[in-house]
Amino acid sequence: MSRQRKAISLISGGLDSMLATKAIMEQGVHVEGINFFTGFCVEGHTHAIRKKDKEKPKRNNALWVAEQLGIKLHIVDVIEPYKDVLLNPKHGYGANMNPCLDCKCFMVGQALQWIKENDFDFIITGEVVGQRPKSQRAETMPIVQEESGAGDLLVRPLCAKKLPPTLPEREGWIDREKMFEFSGRTRKPQMALAEQYNFKDYATPAGGCCFLTDETYSRKLVDMWQARSDREYDLDDIMLLKVGRHIRPRPNFKMIVGREEGENKYLEGYKKQFTYLRSTSHTGPLVLIDGKVNDDDLELAARLTARFGRGKTADEVTIEATFTDGSVKELQVEPLPPSQLKEEWYV
Amino acid sequence: MSEHTLEARRLLCPMPVIRTQDKIKTLEKGDKLTVICTDPGALNDIPAWCRINGHKVLETKEAEDEVIVVIEVGNGA
Numbered sequence: 001m002s003r004q005r006k007a008i009s010l011i012s013g014g015l016d017s018m019l020a021t022k023a024i025m026e027q028g029v030h031v032e033g034i035n036f037f038t039g040f041c042v043e044g045h046t047h048a049i050r051k052k053d054k055e056k057p058k059r060n061n062a063l064w065v066a067e068q069l070g071i072k073l074h075i076v077d078v079i080e081p082y083k084d085v086l087l088n089p090k091h092g093y094g095a096n097m098n099p100c101l102d103c104k105c106f107m108v109g110q111a112l113q114w115i116k117e118n119d120f121d122f123i124i125t126g127e128v129v130g131q132r133p134k135s136q137r138a139e140t141m142p143i144v145q146e147e148s149g150a151g152d153l154l155v156r157p158l159c160a161k162k163l164p165p166t167l168p169e170r171e172g173w174i175d176r177e178k179m180f181e182f183s184g185r186t187r188k189p190q191m192a193l194a195e196q197y198n199f200k201d202y203a204t205p206a207g208g209c210c211f212l213t214d215e216t217y218s219r220k221l222v223d224m225w226q227a228r229s230d231r232e233y234d235l236d237d238i239m240l241l242k243v244g245r246h247i248r249p250r251p252n253f254k255m256i257v258g259r260e261e262g263e264n265k266y267l268e269g270y271k272k273q274f275t276y277l278r279s280t281s282h283t284g285p286l287v288l289i290d291g292k293v294n295d296d297d298l299e300l301a302a303r304l305t306a307r308f309g310r311g312k313t314a315d316e317v318t319i320e321a322t323f324t325d326g327s328v329k330e331l332q333v334e335p336l337p338p339s340q341l342k343e344e345w346y347v
Numbered sequence: 348m349s350e351h352t353l354e355a356r357r358l359l360c361p362m363p364v365i366r367t368q369d370k371i372k373t374l375e376k377g378d379k380l381t382v383i384c385t386d387p388g389a390l391n392d393i394p395a396w397c398r399i400n401g402h403k404v405l406e407t408k409e410a411e412d413e414v415i416v417v418i419e420v421g422n423g424a
């Protein structure tokens with residue numbers, strides 16, 4: 001009797017990977033899920049931070065999908081190796097700082113390594129020909145196969161009939177006729193298949209699973225690199241870009257201003273790493289200073305901090321600046337009037 | 348069987364889940380792991396990960412700004 005074949009499926013948390021996985025499970029293959037954490041994944045971070053979002057359900061969609069499918073999910077931290085993908089994308093960026101095609105090659109390559117280490121037979125993705133302008137086009141499908149090294153061990157069940165037969169099909173591990181020929185940006189075939197599989201609830205497919213596709217986030221990332229003259233980053237750097245208002249009044253420093261209680265609390269975790277400002281005379285935000293500041297810079301930062309607190313219309317606000325060496329300086333300042341808060345300071 | 352604690356404060360999901368997963372790989376069936384987090388999302392995500400990977404959640408607690416999940420390692424280790 002032939003052994004049961006095993007496949008790993010790239011689970012993003014969206015509908016397509018859920019459907020692709022189910023299509024292969026239906027053929028009697030043992031499937032487990034894999035999800036890669038690059039540090040830029042949207043997955044509820046800002047919800048977790050912001051107090052106002054506390055009532056929204058917080059679920060990791062990849063975990064939720066795996067549970068609906070009844071499969072194991074392996075979440076892999078790829079923050080370090082992903083840096084090379086982001087910093088040196090062979091195929092360039094999309095509309096923002098999203099290196100989608102390189103990212104797909106990288107993730108399939110990681111999955112290939114995983115199946116070799118865990119004695120699995122092939123890889124599944126929810127890709128659909130023509131669905132994404134950068135990474136899911138007819139001409140990019142073979143690029144992903146080739147550059148990831150997965151070759152014909154990569155099965156895309158949702159559009160398999162539009163692609164050459166893969167090894168699992170040729171070997172009879174799976175039946176090509178039980179897969180699909182979806183293409184283009186329409187979501188109707190996926191919706192119909194979801195109905196057929198009785199999937200009532202699934203994450204909205206919008207391609208919004210990565211902060212690098214977001215214009216504002218990408219701008220903050222580039223600003224950070226430019227200010228440091230270095231594109232190196234760590235997890236704290238990229239997490240902080242998701243939190244607060246980012247204001248750069250002068251090239252040598254940026255202020256990260258908490259917008260509400262949840263963000264202030266989150267920023268408190270960085271008090272040992274940054275100079276921070278807070279009003280002691282009025283309620284107001286916690287403000288981190290990223291960069292080196294002189295007395296004049298500090299005065300401006302204090303006036304801006306006052307501007308974002310309850311004392312914004314007061315004649316004078318007391319701001320306490322705490323430095324990374326633990327020393328404290330108290331400043332009495334007039335809040336910066338709105339007319340002097342320049343739009344271009346907002347990153 | 349032994350008891351272990353995992354410090355996952357200040358980490359945002361899915362990092363607490365990843366740290367839990369990686370820690371459990373080093374443990375034996377029946378071991379207990381207490382995970383301490385500050386991201387309230389962990390209260391859903393760690394139990395979900397445990398359910399699909401064959402581990403038992405013995406207790407979840409929310410105290411002040413912390414979330415604590417106590418896990419008994421199952422066959423999935």
